[in-house]
Amino acid sequence: MNEFGGTTGLILEEPLLTEKGKKGRMGMSLPRRDIERAPMDETLKGEGPRLPDLSEVEVVRHYTRLSTWNFGVDTGLYPLGSCTMKYNPKTNERQAALTGFAGAHPLLPEKLSQGALKIMYELERFLAEITGMDSVSLQPSAGAHGEFAGMLVFHAYHKSKGSNRTKIIVPDTAHGTNPASAALCGFSPVNVKSNERGVLSPEAIAAVMDEQTAGIMVTNPNTLGFFEENIKEIAEIVHARGGLVYADGANMNAVMGIVSMGDIGIDVLHLNLHKTFSTPHGGGGPGAGPVCVKRHLERFLPVPRVVEQGGRYRLSYDFPHSIGKLHAFYGNVGIMIRAYSYILSLGPELKRVSQLAVLNANYVKEKLKDTLHLPYDRPCMHECVFSDKLQAPLKVTTLDMVKRLIDYGFHPPTIYFPLVVHGAIMIEPTETESREEIDRFIRAFKEVVKEAGEDPERLHKAPHSTKVRRLDETAAARNPRLTCF
Amino acid sequence: MKEISELLFPDDIRYTKDHEWARLEDGTVRIGISDYAQDQLGDVVFVEVPEVGATFNRGEECGTLESVKAVGSLYIPVSGEIVAVNNDLEESPALVNSAPYGGGWIAEVKPSDLSELDTLMSSKDYLEMLKGMTQ
Numbered sequence: 001m002n003e004f005g006g007t008t009g010l011i012l013e014e015p016l017l018t019e020k021g022k023k024g025r026m027g028m029s030l031p032r033r034d035i036e037r038a039p040m041d042e043t044l045k046g047e048g049p050r051l052p053d054l055s056e057v058e059v060v061r062h063y064t065r066l067s068t069w070n071f072g073v074d075t076g077l078y079p080l081g082s083c084t085m086k087y088n089p090k091t092n093e094r095q096a097a098l099t100g101f102a103g104a105h106p107l108l109p110e111k112l113s114q115g116a117l118k119i120m121y122e123l124e125r126f127l128a129e130i131t132g133m134d135s136v137s138l139q140p141s142a143g144a145h146g147e148f149a150g151m152l153v154f155h156a157y158h159k160s161k162g163s164n165r166t167k168i169i170v171p172d173t174a175h176g177t178n179p180a181s182a183a184l185c186g187f188s189p190v191n192v193k194s195n196e197r198g199v200l201s202p203e204a205i206a207a208v209m210d211e212q213t214a215g216i217m218v219t220n221p222n223t224l225g226f227f228e229e230n231i232k233e234i235a236e237i238v239h240a241r242g243g244l245v246y247a248d249g250a251n252m253n254a255v256m257g258i259v260s261m262g263d264i265g266i267d268v269l270h271l272n273l274h275k276t277f278s279t280p281h282g283g284g285g286p287g288a289g290p291v292c293v294k295r296h297l298e299r300f301l302p303v304p305r306v307v308e309q310g311g312r313y314r315l316s317y318d319f320p321h322s323i324g325k326l327h328a329f330y331g332n333v334g335i336m337i338r339a340y341s342y343i344l345s346l347g348p349e350l351k352r353v354s355q356l357a358v359l360n361a362n363y364v365k366e367k368l369k370d371t372l373h374l375p376y377d378r379p380c381m382h383e384c385v386f387s388d389k390l391q392a393p394l395k396v397t398t399l400d401m402v403k404r405l406i407d408y409g410f411h412p413p414t415i416y417f418p419l420v421v422h423g424a425i426m427i428e429p430t431e432t433e434s435r436e437e438i439d440r441f442i443r444a445f446k447e448v449v450k451e452a453g454e455d456p457e458r459l460h461k462a463p464h465s466t467k468v469r470r471l472d473e474t475a476a477a478r479n480p481r482l483t484c485f
Numbered sequence: 486m487k488e489i490s491e492l493l494f495p496d497d498i499r500y501t502k503d504h505e506w507a508r509l510e511d512g513t514v515r516i517g518i519s520d521y522a523q524d525q526l527g528d529v530v531f532v533e534v535p536e537v538g539a540t541f542n543r544g545e546e547c548g549t550l551e552s553v554k555a556v557g558s559l560y561i562p563v564s565g566e567i568v569a570v571n572n573d574l575e576e577s578p579a580l581v582n583s584a585p586y587g588g589g590w591i592a593e594v595k596p597s598d599l600s601e602l603d604t605l606m607s608s609k610d611y612l613e614m615l616k617g618m619t620q
Contacts, residue, residue, distance in 0.1 A: 392486060416554040422525070473553045477530035478578065 004444050005076065006409030008465040014065040017052050027056040069467045071411050072282070077433055077441050079364075081383045081414035081426025082175065082223055084253045084275035085282075091345060092278060092338035101337055106329035110314045116333055117313035121306045123340045124290075130343075130350065131249065131269055132260025133292035137301045139331040143250050146270025146289030147181035147217070149302060150246050152323040153268055153293060154214050155185055156300040157244060160321070165214035165243075171200050172420050173222035175248050187214060194420065198224040198376045202233040209237055215244035215267075221251045223418040223426070225361065225380035227259075235265025244268065249292075252276045253430065254358055254382035257351030261292075268293050277339035286332040288339070302326045356431035357382045360438060364427050367442045371449050375421050383428035385421050396452040396459050398423045403470060404451065404462035408444035489615050492520040495586055499562070499605035502614065506586065507562040507605060510593075514563050514602065517590040518550065518581065521615055526552040529581040534570040535592055541565070543601055548591060550581065559591060563601040569593040 072078070078085035096102065104116055124136040140146040151168070158165050168182040170189040179189035190208055195201045205216065216238050220228045228234070235245045247266040253276045261269050273279045274287040281287065293301060303322040304315035315330065346353065358381050365374065365384035372386035388398040402412035402425065414426040429438055452459055461470060494500070498508040504522035508515045523529065531551040541547045541561040548559035570592045574580060581589035596602065606614065 393488075395486070397486065419555055474528035474530060477528075477551075477553055 004408040021054040025053040078411040081428040086430040087432040095341040132262035134295040135298040140289040144177040149291040150268040151185035169216040219248040221381040225383040256354040273339040279338040288335040360429040386425040388423035400459040406463040494608040500611035532574040565594040565596040
């Protein structure tokens with residue numbers, strides 16, 4: 001057997017569903033009509049949708065074949081930095097598929113939805129305990145949606161104080177969505193550079209924080225994989241001038257049960273259930289980005305909120321200061337059930353999740369730092385960031401190396417991000433990979449770097465054994481072809 | 486990516502520390518990004534040019550360049566009013582890569598203070614700065 005797992009095999013072609021099937025073919029049997037035929041209202045008549053006529057086996061093979069072209073966390077190591085592509089335990093799927101949950105309709109009356117409401121209520125309490133915050137809304141459906149909710153809370157807070165602040169401080173090591181979320185709420189992002197240690201210095205914040213600034217958005221740990229060690233002092237500076245502190249908790253996998261965000265001066269935080277809490281991730285959703293706040297901001301949380309009274313649960317809109325509704329019904333409930341299942345499965349072991357995630361990232365960093373350039377050589381949190389500086393003289397880039405990794409059976413890490421590191425290679429192994437698997441990844445990366453010296457052309461043309469070879473990203477961006485049927 | 490020795494830095498233009506260039510032509514200043522900047526950005530896929538008639542102070546952001554790897558800001562090398570922009574970039578952003586000092590120019594500025602041009606770097610000074618950065 002190939003040590004690395006990457007090999008070639010039979011790949012089956014598959015056309016679009018619209019190019020398959022035959023008129024009149026069907027994948028199901030409709031029950032025999034047992035009532036009289038009734039005429040249809042003329043105004044409802046029209047051409048039917050252009051759906052293909054397919055048999056069950058055609059549909060099953062279609063999706064099975066497509067799935068074999070794919071690479072997911074169930075396929076192999078997926079070290080996409082800042083994405084926390086951890087394994088999704090199957091027990092979470094089993095709980096979410098329980099008929100009582102999977103068959104529940106959001107329009108059912110509250111008395112028939114007590115189980116789902118109870119889980120939502122308790123999940124909010126769990127997340128508050130894990131983060132050290134006071135109140136939680138599960139409604140936002142993704143990380144950036146949580147950021148957006150947080151920025152609306154900032155705006156509502158300042159409005160309640162009669163002030164109209166226009167700026168938000170965003171460091172250069174924040175997630176890219178942070179300035180976008182701030183701008184979407186009408187704030188102007190003010191960029192601040194991190195210092196030579198890869199973190200924010202209190203002086204840099206003091207220099208820009210003023211009475212026109214609504215607050216700061218900090219990703220902590222940041223995208224270089226470092227904990228913002230001056231966060232308490234920074235929060236004091238921001239609070240002293242009337243601002244609020246937002247923490248992007250997308251990297252929470254590094255600090256669960258270790259850092260109380262509430263105690264270090266954070267006012268608003270969002271979580272990504274689809275990262276830290278092991279719910280499925282990628283492909284555009286559904287996700288969940290709960291927003292957590294300190295007590296003084298609770299009244300601004302989105303409605304409806306789940307409230308409990310004498311052991312009964314209901315949804316309440318009776319929060320006059322709320323920023324309003326952000327999602328149909330109450331967000332993506334199936335994702336919440338998965339996260340609830342994950343938290344109950346691990347209990348106090350959640351802390352160990354973070355410890356192992358940090359240990360794994362530091363292991364990768366130490367083992368690869370003689371192979372790849374390490375711009376900040378100091379202990380990291382859940383991810384480490386290398387660059388292609390040592391390979392540049394060979395005319396081999398970050399892109400070439402990570403494309404070659406695919407041939408070895410590994411998903412590429414995040415590349416060219418964060419922007420503060422030129423040619424960045426950002427690796428986040430997560431806690432769910434075994435020592436043997438991480439060792440294989442490290443050996444594969446070393447092989448790739450060796451190949452860069454011996455046969456750079458092999459890297460320039462990689463990947464070689466995938467269904468599609470190197471895609472022309474430039475042509476795709478310059479001439480996008482958007483088609484639909 | 487190229488070695489610095491493989492990049493071109495013409496002598497008849499001035500450079501900024503943010504890797505823009507500026508060239509005086511009949512009273513207006515034509516601006517763009519340097520060969521080093523285009524090489525670092527990689528294949529440019531979109532250029533957001535400033536609006537004709539807009540005025541900027543030196544160093545202010547007046548446009549953006551988007552490549553497959555990153556988005557970069559364009560900072561205006563001299564204060565003044567935008568009098569022309571390179572509309573060809575809309576269809577062919579690749580001009581910034583293939584001819585950064587020619588067909589890949591981005592805008593023309595009517596400078597409010599021509600002496601600002603003298604404070605920008607010569608090609609020799611710019612090259613020295615780049616060598617210092619990459620060591």
